Amino acid sequence: MRPSSALLLACTALACLVPPGRAEKSKFYYMDSLCKDHFLQRQYRKLDGGVLWSRNERNLDCTVTFQTHSILQRFMLHFDLLQLDCNDHLFVYDGAHDTAPPKADLSCRNTKQQVGALFTRSNFVTLKYVTDNWGTDANGFKLVITAVKDPKHGCKQFRCKQREFCVSAELTCDGVDHCADGSDEDTATLCPESGGSGAWGAWAVVAGASAALLAAAAAAAACCLCRRRNDNTSHLQLQQMVSSNGGGGGGGKPASPLGVALLGDTRLPGNWALPAGQHRAQRPGPLRPPAT
Numbered sequence: 001m002r003p004s005s006a007l008l009l010a011c012t013a014l015a016c017l018v019p020p021g022r023a024e025k026s027k028f029y030y031m032d033s034l035c036k037d038h039f040l041q042r043q044y045r046k047l048d049g050g051v052l053w054s055r056n057e058r059n060l061d062c063t064v065t066f067q068t069h070s071i072l073q074r075f076m077l078h079f080d081l082l083q084l085d086c087n088d089h090l091f092v093y094d095g096a097h098d099t100a101p102p103k104a105d106l107s108c109r110n111t112k113q114q115v116g117a118l119f120t121r122s123n124f125v126t127l128k129y130v131t132d133n134w135g136t137d138a139n140g141f142k143l144v145i146t147a148v149k150d151p152k153h154g155c156k157q158f159r160c161k162q163r164e165f166c167v168s169a170e171l172t173c174d175g176v177d178h179c180a181d182g183s184d185e186d187t188a189t190l191c192p193e194s195g196g197s198g199a200w201g202a203w204a205v206v207a208g209a210s211a212a213l214l215a216a217a218a219a220a221a222a223c224c225l226c227r228r229r230n231d232n233t234s235h236l237q238l239q240q241m242v243s244s245n246g247g248g249g250g251g252g253k254p255a256s257p258l259g260v261a262l263l264g265d266t267r268l269p270g271n272w273a274l275p276a277g278q279h280r281a282q283r284p285g286p287l288r289p290p291a292t
Contacts, residue, residue, distance in 0.1 A: 026050065026174045031129055035062035044096065048147045048168040049178045055140035060131040063098050068123040068147040075120040076165065078180045079112035081142035085135050092118060093126040117180050146178040158184060
């Protein structure tokens with residue numbers, strides 16, 4: 001097996017081991033990255049579930065909009081961390097624009113326990129974050145955004161325990177409380193092997209498998225190199241054996257491995273410049289002065 005083939009096989013197997021959908025469904029965003037480019041702010045980001053982080057961003061006036069994948073869904077928002085400066089404001093709008101009166105205006109007077117869970121009526125939510133030029137590293141928030149479907153629409157995915165909302169089954173056991181009641185991260189029934197960190201466990205398994213595959217590819221490459229080196233050594237020994245038995249080609253041309261004259265080498269033995277026999281040409285002697 002060639003090294004490139006072994007590496008291709010390892011990459012293919014690694015792609016099959018990566019859990020499909022987890023990297024696409026549970027997304028992580030950071031306010032400082034979203035707010036750097038004005039064009040990116042105006043894009044509608046579709047998601048089933050995600051986490052929006054903020055930490056001491058200064059001089060921001062940033063607006064971002066999220067959209068569900070289905071018109072039958074709406075958004076549920078709840079904070080794992082909410083500690084804003086008194087001059088900073090986070091506005092939550094129920095819709096695709098920030099023109100209507102906000103659903104919530106959050107600042108230093110608000111806590112995550114006081115705010116609780118926020119629900120939109122539409123399948124859009126718009127967040128506008130405005131900060132001043134002062135703050136500490138303790139200022140910021142961690143907002144969990146989840147697309148939910150009301151129980152009346154039926155559920156073929158995962159149903160939360162308390163409110164019975166339907167969320168994507170790929171959001172379970174990923175270390176994020178998308179249901180806001182912990183039911184999608186229940187280590188007693190749903191995620192017994194994860195211990196509350198199923199996503200990290202899955203990635204640990206993938207990392208171990210990828211390391212094993214890379215080691216196998218390296219071993220295959222080493223075997224190919226050793227085999228090629230042995231073939232070159234055997235070829236050199238065969239050439240030396242043929243040369244010692246008189247099978248080498250004349251005129252400085254290398255002999256073939258089997259001792260056969262190389263193609264194009266049709267010279268016969270002997271000195272054609274001075275042929276043997278009675279008709280041998282005489283070498284010219286030294287010039288003598290003419291007789292007088």
